[in-house]
Amino acid sequence: MRRWLIPLVLLIVSALVGWRVALVYTPDALMRLAERRVATLGGGVNHMSHGPLVTAAARAIVRPSPDLLYSSCPFSLSGGPVLVEVPAIAAPYWSLSVFDGRTNVAFVRNNGEAPGGLRIAIIQPGQAAPAGYQPVAVPLAHGIALVRVLIDRTKPIDTIDAQRRRASCRPA
Numbered sequence: 001m002r003r004w005l006i007p008l009v010l011l012i013v014s015a016l017v018g019w020r021v022a023l024v025y026t027p028d029a030l031m032r033l034a035e036r037r038v039a040t041l042g043g044g045v046n047h048m049s050h051g052p053l054v055t056a057a058a059r060a061i062v063r064p065s066p067d068l069l070y071s072s073c074p075f076s077l078s079g080g081p082v083l084v085e086v087p088a089i090a091a092p093y094w095s096l097s098v099f100d101g102r103t104n105v106a107f108v109r110n111n112g113e114a115p116g117g118l119r120i121a122i123i124q125p126g127q128a129a130p131a132g133y134q135p136v137a138v139p140l141a142h143g144i145a146l147v148r149v150l151i152d153r154t155k156p157i158d159t160i161d162a163q164r165r166r167a168s169c170r171p172a
Contacts, residue, residue: 027102027104031144032101035144036074038072038074046171047169047170048073048084048169049072051071054070067153068150071167073145074144075169077124079171081121081127081130082145082170083168084096085117085167087163087166088115091149091150091163091164092150095110096108096109096110096114096118096120096145097148098143098144099144100139100143101141101142101143106122106137107136119134121135122145125139145169147164
């Protein structure tokens with residue numbers, strides 16, 4: 001029994017260290033991969049890209065819903081705050097979510113809470129938001145802002161899509 005004790009303890013310690021490393025580093029690595037992919041497909045960092053209507057071939061990051069239109073902005077706060085504006089959209093439902101660099105949700109609002117649209121400033125703790133913008137503090141200097149718009153595929157979406165495409169993301 002004694003000859004197996006040290007290898008067994010080493011195995012348990014190694015497993016615990018590996019488990020902890022995976023928990024700490026996997027979310028950040030996955031988010032950086034997602035940010036790079038969205039930035040590459042959509043025109044860069046701190047820029048809102050507006051995805052096309054979802055089809056069976058659409059698989060940029062996760063399996064998207066065919067009932068939603070997506071707009072996304074991978075952001076970097078290295079140059080200061082990032083301003084995100086979403087106008088009122090005449091859709092049954094729309095939302096703006098901000099995910100920090102570890103995939104945590106930092107902010108979510110929808111048309112029920114903000115029927116007139118949203119103006120937020122993504123900032124780091126201790127920074128101030130410009131006047132007229134709601135501050136959204138994130139602990140890391142990167143992440144993704146995501147707009148989702150529910151559509152009715154039996155009706156024309158031109159007006160809703162035009163309103164969604166007015167959503168923007170830019171450095172302050």
